[in-house]
Amino acid sequence: LRYAGDETRMKADLDCYPCFMRQALNASRRVGVTEEVQREIMLATMDELRQLQSDIMPPQMAQHIHRRVRELGNHRDPYREAKQASTQAALALYPHLLAEVRAAADPLETAVRIAIAGNIIDLGIHEHYDLEATLQRVLHQPFAIDDLEPFRTALDQCSRILYLGDNAGETVFDRVLIEYLDRPVTYVVKAAPIINDATCDDALAAGLDKVAEIIDNGTDAPGTLLDQCSSGFLQRFDQAELIISKGQGNYESLSDVEAPIYFLLQAKCGVIARHLGVRETDIIFKQGISGDSERLQR
Amino acid sequence: LRYAGDETRMKADLDCYPCFMRQALNASRRVGVTEEVQREIMLATMDELRQLQSDIMPPQMAQHIHRRVRELGNHRDPYREAKQASTQAALALYPHLLAEVRAAADPLETAVRIAIAGNIIDLGIHEHYDLEATLQRVLHQPFAIDDLEPFRTALDQCSRILYLGDNAGETVFDRVLIEYLDRPVTYVVKAAPIINDATCDDALAAGLDKVAEIIDNGTDAPGTLLDQCSSGFLQRFDQAELIISKGQGNYESLSDVEAPIYFLLQAKCGVIARHLGVRETDIIFKQGISGDSERLQR
Numbered sequence: 001l002r003y004a005g006d007e008t009r010m011k012a013d014l015d016c017y018p019c020f021m022r023q024a025l026n027a028s029r030r031v032g033v034t035e036e037v038q039r040e041i042m043l044a045t046m047d048e049l050r051q052l053q054s055d056i057m058p059p060q061m062a063q064h065i066h067r068r069v070r071e072l073g074n075h076r077d078p079y080r081e082a083k084q085a086s087t088q089a090a091l092a093l094y095p096h097l098l099a100e101v102r103a104a105a106d107p108l109e110t111a112v113r114i115a116i117a118g119n120i121i122d123l124g125i126h127e128h129y130d131l132e133a134t135l136q137r138v139l140h141q142p143f144a145i146d147d148l149e150p151f152r153t154a155l156d157q158c159s160r161i162l163y164l165g166d167n168a169g170e171t172v173f174d175r176v177l178i179e180y181l182d183r184p185v186t187y188v189v190k191a192a193p194i195i196n197d198a199t200c201d202d203a204l205a206a207g208l209d210k211v212a213e214i215i216d217n218g219t220d221a222p223g224t225l226l227d228q229c230s231s232g233f234l235q236r237f238d239q240a241e242l243i244i245s246k247g248q249g250n251y252e253s254l255s256d257v258e259a260p261i262y263f264l265l266q267a268k269c270g271v272i273a274r275h276l277g278v279r280e281t282d283i284i285f286k287q288g289i290s291g292d293s294e295r296l297q298r
Numbered sequence: 299l300r301y302a303g304d305e306t307r308m309k310a311d312l313d314c315y316p317c318f319m320r321q322a323l324n325a326s327r328r329v330g331v332t333e334e335v336q337r338e339i340m341l342a343t344m345d346e347l348r349q350l351q352s353d354i355m356p357p358q359m360a361q362h363i364h365r366r367v368r369e370l371g372n373h374r375d376p377y378r379e380a381k382q383a384s385t386q387a388a389l390a391l392y393p394h395l396l397a398e399v400r401a402a403a404d405p406l407e408t409a410v411r412i413a414i415a416g417n418i419i420d421l422g423i424h425e426h427y428d429l430e431a432t433l434q435r436v437l438h439q440p441f442a443i444d445d446l447e448p449f450r451t452a453l454d455q456c457s458r459i460l461y462l463g464d465n466a467g468e469t470v471f472d473r474v475l476i477e478y479l480d481r482p483v484t485y486v487v488k489a490a491p492i493i494n495d496a497t498c499d500d501a502l503a504a505g506l507d508k509v510a511e512i513i514d515n516g517t518d519a520p521g522t523l524l525d526q527c528s529s530g531f532l533q534r535f536d537q538a539e540l541i542i543s544k545g546q547g548n549y550e551s552l553s554d555v556e557a558p559i560y561f562l563l564q565a566k567c568g569v570i571a572r573h574l575g576v577r578e579t580d581i582i583f584k585q586g587i588s589g590d591s592e593r594l595q596r
Contacts, residue, residue, distance in 0.1 A: 039312060
């Protein structure tokens with residue numbers, strides 16, 4: 001694997017400190033512990049923030065902090081019910097999403113927009129969101145970064161796709177895009193619970209097994225931290241002809257990796273918006289750093 | 299002074315922790331220190347949060363945290379320019395505000411609404427706000443708590459008013475209400491800079507000396523912490539026939555004090571909204587705990 005260098009790497013920002021404090025509090029409330037334990041969790045979160053290198057990537061910071069929350073809250077999966085509810089809400093929209101693609105003038109673009117709309121289901125960012133309002137917005141707003149055309153070309157040339165999933169519920173929106181792509185897809189989930197990121201159970205609940213092979217990346221990070229991923233996943237990643245990467249966490253952890261990758265996401269906080277040079281709530285379809293032509297020649 | 303008891307006292311919440319981390323970061327950026335010093339300030343803020351009693355009132359927490367920011371950032375008044383800009387922007391609206399009161403069917407209610415609209419200028423909560431949009435909203439939205447009628451009666455019976463100011467710029471909106479009240483008013487500011495709370499300089503810049511006597515409360519707390527206030531202020535407070543209290547900080551520090559007080563504010567965060575039993579962005583005109591009839595009899 002090759003990295004493009006430090007200046008393209010996404011680092012945690014001081015703005016991440018209050019954000020992770022808020023995430024730790026929200027997660028500990030979901031676990032249902034007493035306010036005293038919630039305060040212990042907040043103090044432990046401050047310890048983590050103090051001890052962690054300040055320039056690590058946000059998903060690494062999140063991994064450490066949510067591990068402590070799960071440990072101190074004595075709960076394996078604080079977002080379990082929330083993930084199930086998100087998946088059910090998304091499945092209720094699923095026939096409507098398919099109809100949107102069928103009726104579209106440019107069905108690939110619409111399917112891509114639907115997959116990006118699903119990225120609003122990110123409980124690390126917003127405890128509440130309006131799924132249908134987001135869908136209507138994302139179906140129509142201009143891309144702040146638009147690499148759809150190079151993606152069309154890459155898609156024509158590839159025989160198989162590696163799809164890095166993000167959150168439970170968003171999985172259903174991914175399924176709509178995957179069905180339209182009509183190629184063999186490997187859908188990658190997290191190996192263990194972290195925030196509301198999709199695990200294998202969540203992917204199955206969304207019916208992704210009907211349209212893709214499901215594998216996990218071997219980690220409990222809310223992103224793709226390659227130095228922690230399983231060798232099985234890394235082999236797939238290294239050999240991939242085309243990678244679709246969903247969401248902030250995957251972008252935050254792969255922005256500096258040379259690979260034939262396309263990032264589909266909503267910019268949901270100021271830190272990532274500044275890194276991408278866009279505004280919050282912008283939608284992004286961004287080709288990764290070079291790599292793809294060279295990869296295809298191997 | 300009498301306190302109504304612990305259950306009416308407003309305590310800091312775990313939600314205040316991430317909020318004060320954010321405030322400390324925003325304040326340190328305004329000071330213009332390096333990112334390294336900003337991080338030191340964040341770590342010092344976490345120390346304060348760890349050491350402070352978890353059940354103190356939010357303005358006490360703010361006082362400790364912003365003192366550390368000013369100390370480590372080596373700056374007496376991080377919000378100085380912002381306060382001047384807020385006052386100028388408010389003064390530009392001033393003739394329009396007076397005209398609103400003159401044209402109103404119920405000028406007292408309109409003047410009260412204008413004073414509440416100005417409470418949006420709170421840089422501890424929002425770094426940015428839309429002053430004119432807020433004014434239009436607050437002129438028309440229903441009060442979530444509406445004690446305007448008892449206030450009318452109290453106003454008729456009183457010869458002098460003690461007015462607890464809040465933020466710079468908001469001062470101009472207060473001036474509009476004070477001019478309409480047409481009674482001798484003592485306007486209370488902070489004795490030293492804290493966030494964007496008005497000091498004597500800010501009150502003078504808003505022209506409050508033309509319509510009121512200006513005094514300070516002896517503290518650098520963003521509210522009215524009676525156990526820290528000067529004896530001069532406390533005497534005024536104790537003898538007051540009618541007190542108008544502006545903003546969250548004053549409510550947070552006086553909610554459990556028995557006094558002939560009326561709280562005018564916008565509920566700008568979840569913690570205060572829960573305490574008041576209202577929703578965020580609601581507007582409040584709330585009579586304080588009993589006291590007033592007894593006080594008037596003294």
